[in-house]
Amino acid sequence: MIHRPLYPQNQHKDEPLIDNDELHALFLEHKVNLVVAGHEHTYSHIVKDGLNYLITGGGGSPLFTGGGQASFFHYMQMFEMDSELKFYAIDILGRTKDEFSVDLSGN
Numbered sequence: 001m002i003h004r005p006l007y008p009q010n011q012h013k014d015e016p017l018i019d020n021d022e023l024h025a026l027f028l029e030h031k032v033n034l035v036v037a038g039h040e041h042t043y044s045h046i047v048k049d050g051l052n053y054l055i056t057g058g059g060g061s062p063l064f065t066g067g068g069q070a071s072f073f074h075y076m077q078m079f080e081m082d083s084e085l086k087f088y089a090i091d092i093l094g095r096t097k098d099e100f101s102v103d104l105s106g107n
Contacts, residue, residue: 001035001036001037002035002036002037003037003038003039004037004039005035005037005038005039005040005044005053005055006020006023006024006035006037006053007020007046007048007053008039008040008055009040009042009044009046009055009070024048024049024051027051028049028050028051031106032051033051033052033102033103033104034051034052034053034054034085034102035051035052035053035054036054036056037053037054037055037056037057038055038056038057039055039057040055040057041057041063041071042055042057042063042070042071043055043056043057043070043071043072043074043089043097043098044070045087045089045098045100052100052102054076054087056074056076056089072091072092072097073091073092074089074090074091074092074097075090076088076089076090077090083103083104083105084101084102084103084104084105085101085102085104086099086100086101087099087100087101087102
């Protein structure tokens with residue numbers, strides 16, 4: 001878990017971390033499966049080289065309204081199922097807005 005995302009997708013997309021590619025390479029080297037960040041007041045999930053990057057910053061502060069479909073208040077649910085973690089982004093009306101899995105088997 002980190003505060004600022006390596007690859008911001010919304011209001012900070014023009015402000016990536018200076019060493020983001022070096023950190024990404026380090027995460028890959030150490031077989032990290034998921035990096036969770038906040039900072040951006042939106043929701044975003046991307047996969048880069050098989051590594052999941054989750055931005056979940058819509059829990060209470062004012063949302064970034066230029067993010068289109070990514071701008072919604074939400075909470076995350078996570079379930080462990082066999083050798084994976086299943087994630088759900090749920091809006092305040094209880095609707096699933098996104099879901100994805102993270103493989104823990106090392107494959």
